Amino acid sequence: MNTNGRPAGDDLAKRFETAFMPTYGVPPVALARGEGARVWDADGGEYLDLIGGIAVSSLGHAHPALVEAVSRQVAVLAHTSNLFINEPAVLLAERLIGLLGVPARVFLTNSGTEANEAALKMALKYGRSTGRTYVVAAENAFHGRTLGALSLTGKRAIRDQFGPFPTDVRFVPYGDADALRDAVTAECAAVFLEPTQGEAGVVPPPAGYFRAARRICDATGALLVADEIQSAIGRTGHWFAHQHEGILPDVLTLAKGLGGGMPIGACVGVGPAGTIFAKGDHGSTFGGNPVSAAAALAVLDTIDADGLLEHVQTVGAQLAGGIAAIGHPLLAGVRGRGLWLAIVLTADRAAQVQAAAQRAGFLVNAVQPGAVRLAPPLVITPGQAAAFVAALPAILDEAAE
Template identity: 60%
Template sequence: MNDTHVDVAEPDQRAASPAELSGLTGGAPLASDTWLDRYSGALMNTFGRPQRVLVRGEGCYVWDADGRRYLDMLGGLAVNALGHAHPLLVSAVTSQLATLGHVSNFFASPPQIALAERLLELLGVSDGKGAAGRVFFTNSGTEANEAAFKIARKTGRTKIVATDGGFHGRTMGALALTGKPSIREPFEPLPAGVVHVPFGDAEALRTAVDDETAAVVLEPVQGEAGVVPAPAGYLAAAREIATRHGALLIIDEVQTGIGRTGAWFAHAADGIVPDVVTVAKGLGGGIPIGACIAVGDTAELLGPGSHGTTFGGNPVAAVAGLAVLHAIERDDVLGNVRTVGRHLEDGVHALGHPLVSGVRGRGLLLGIGLNRAVAPQVAAAALDAGVIVNPVNTETVRLAPPLILTVAQADEFLAALPKILDAAGEDG
């Protein structure tokens, strides 16, 4: 018998900060340009050269590698609902990760179950005793829409009606739903059967939807098209049309959901009950999570073996979602969204700047329309002025700040805006 003993080293339990792991400590701080050069050598060029390298955030502000502070009026593209480093979110995620980080979909965890129940309650399909719906958790909005696509296919029909200008994600199924030919066409052939009609045109929907239609897919506000809200009565008409033909109504709330428009779900203002609702972005407050929520009999269409995910419903992501929902409710964040959103909209109008054609949107998802195609110049001038905004198209600047943005911070943006617009106008 071999009695050879092998010593096994004890694991090193010393803590390491994110800064240490990223190489931000232990020497002279690296400037943004150095980081950007390293970025170009290591990452695929899918986004172009980043505008800045950000190293930390607090509330509605972020700091870059050169130490400069910015007012974040984009919120990580409507993701950072509670801003940056929110104490409740940090505490919840840290505690969960120290308890149970990941278990795979062979097992369940209390945060996963509790978050699903809470979403059904907020959607209005649960009375606390039982749920007339079911939730499938994902890691992103595009994955939530992929799940919705598969639910539609499980009806036995293959035709789906979506809208021009709609954006539903970059994976192949979600891309097929997306009404932007410039990003869709390079990857064709995509999953077949999707028909696109003009957004907001109820008559076009009536013409396109028939008894062979599996689903109608709509956004309450088209964010990527320039922050374009659905006209009054449009979602209600879509609900009636889909029901008449036995089709599902799928509402994509990836950007508008979880308080972004001043309500838990933007479609609630239209008094409808969709068959499927997809959410992501703000749900995790910065932790990747999405959800596909199906109502009534639609919730039974995906069964064992018909769909799956490794990370969806992860305990850490789920507890982040619970923390975000708790903070929004506890701190009346929905009321803040409505108040500050109106303040921003009124403030932009009150400037009377000749470059501004108007303001569109709801709550804290707003698009500042421009009279000239200089939105990229506006965003660049804003960044130079210490403000982060998004040129969603050439004539629209998108605002999607943290939902905790204060009136004072909105005024900080409004005070800076005239000079930003002036600078962009000169460059244009």
Template identity: 55%
Template sequence: MNDLTSRYTEALMNTFGPPKLALVRGKGTHVWDADGKEYVDLLAGIAVNSLGHGHPALVGAITEQLQTLGHVSNFFTTGPQVELAETLLRLLGGGVTAQGGGKVFFTNSGAEANEGAFKLTRRTGRTHVVVAEGGFHGRTMGALALTSKAAYREPFEPLPGEVTFVPYGDADALAAAVTGDTAAICLEPIQGEAGVVVAPDGYLAAARRVADEHGALLWFDEVQSGIGRTGDWFAHLRHEVVPDVVTLAKGLGGGFPIGAVVGLGRAADLLQPGNHGTTFGGNPVACAAALAVLRTIEADGLLEHVRVLGEKIRDGLAADPRVTEVRGEGLLIGLDLVSESAAAVVQAAQEAGFIINMTTPQRIRLAPPLVLTDDDAASFLQAWPGILDAAEV
């Protein structure tokens, strides 16, 4: 592991700091490092590896597609591209019907999906966007303009657009910020990077009303919360609110890079030829991978599994008095500790054979594969008090 780490330091830009581990193999919800140590992966590449590591459905779909067509450019189309777009629109179901139809633009990542959606909002003829404090939408220049954390934004200012930040969950502040010049309201139904902060009941519905009052688009960033992560196909479905734009990535490809911008109703036709593009977006291999993920979630009943297991994990974590709050839905889980000891907890968990994530000095995030087993969840909950002890929480 030390050899890989030192080579990493010499060869890669220092954008992430030194790697915590050098991983060499994965199977299911387990990974192994270069020293042969095994870990239960409770982060899944930050909510990416929906089916864990090496799932036969995903490996088979990618392998089969590569044997026919790997890349054709967007001068042409392929069966997987069309079928995936149709499937996403089907899963959005009532939202597509309510808005009178929908269309999809495929990208390679969540940041690129949000860049595309940001450009789409400009086609309304307006430039103002309202977003929430604590929100994270990506690191590219447009997506960064919508991202709340000043430490991310300020070194790269001036950034695109006229952006107003409002407190997340405050419907009155949102209403006060939106005007007749507002192109869109952009919100995460669950804020992932903030530590898994769930939208309060009625908040997304209030955002819909405010958007309608001012003729603005309502855009839900479901990059982290979508594709079954919360026990629903999309986190906003529980709120019974229909957006105009949905952005997706992370879990959609199960580890293979793909993202999507879904426009509903009038938003479906705002981008026209020449307005936007991508070389690799919607390539048949990525689309085949995403279709394998969606089919497996449906065939294996993973939405119900995610709902039930997520509740067990949240209840188990909350049982320790050193945890002051547990939040989330399904297998997107955040918790607060009594002290700013999250970094020590992450390290202690790693030493105990579990990969988890710190989002703030006091907050921990879990986003395991949707195929996490009851046994692996139980082993983590059994180890949890000892992890907190080792971290001296």
């Protein structure tokens, strides 16, 4: 309670509504602290966090490795700009290249949309140097909300009011290799694809789709850009989701889970794509910030040292299998991979499921009217996953009423 006797969360919600632009409405919960995969609201209510800051909080909340790395770095050097070198940024770039296992170059950003902006600029420069005039993206794709990334986003509801866009982007149905083959010609500069479409409802493509995309780009000379903002850094049980199909993109974009809660992103150019940009072509004042880079290194070190890739596969299979085994008229099934899943509904009741789950002590995300997204911290325990599965039938009952 606050000094006026009202719940502290209600007071924060009123202040939020007054102080912020109405881009998010008013979120339903005011979070105050977290530990592992659990969070507490401003009034002391406890929840199991099954959305992880939209696939960001890889190590959960207040993880000792992240706290130590950020605290140590901020006490030594918090910022340098791009005018000077800082070692954590160099170490991080080297580490990402090592995880890919091939020669590459890295540009560090502050967010996913900035990583995709950098990738789009690379594609445009490559196109102009080779006579290529357009790019291809997928229907229902989400690549960000800045104007360049938004031009690649195949969701008319959020893009149409901000057009026309300066880039010629041609959209094809996601997962349709024949449509992609027809759209990509020798005049195409790049193909932008998510290994699984996140904001569309955690929608995976058919098996072999990314291998087909790789062959199509190889045949035409187009760059293959893998947007792994949500899917990378162990989320699907591999460091990068494209590794499930055994291919390499020409450009890889990262963010979200890379920093474990600190703002950071990366645009990685593989092989020759790593030298498309020349001096002065791009920049970022905060990109490569040493504190965020130190956080990212702590995330990568902890995932490796604690065997979290295997853990994600095990607990993800447990969670998906448990949900799939529930017989309920509102439940159509579950899709996704690792700890990146969608509960698929038989009716557009996702908002009601989210609200009922919150009341039951679980935070989930109504990503689409008929799909509820789960992207918990990679450290979620088998017991915590089992607790959600056990509670889900009653949550669905309440949401169906």
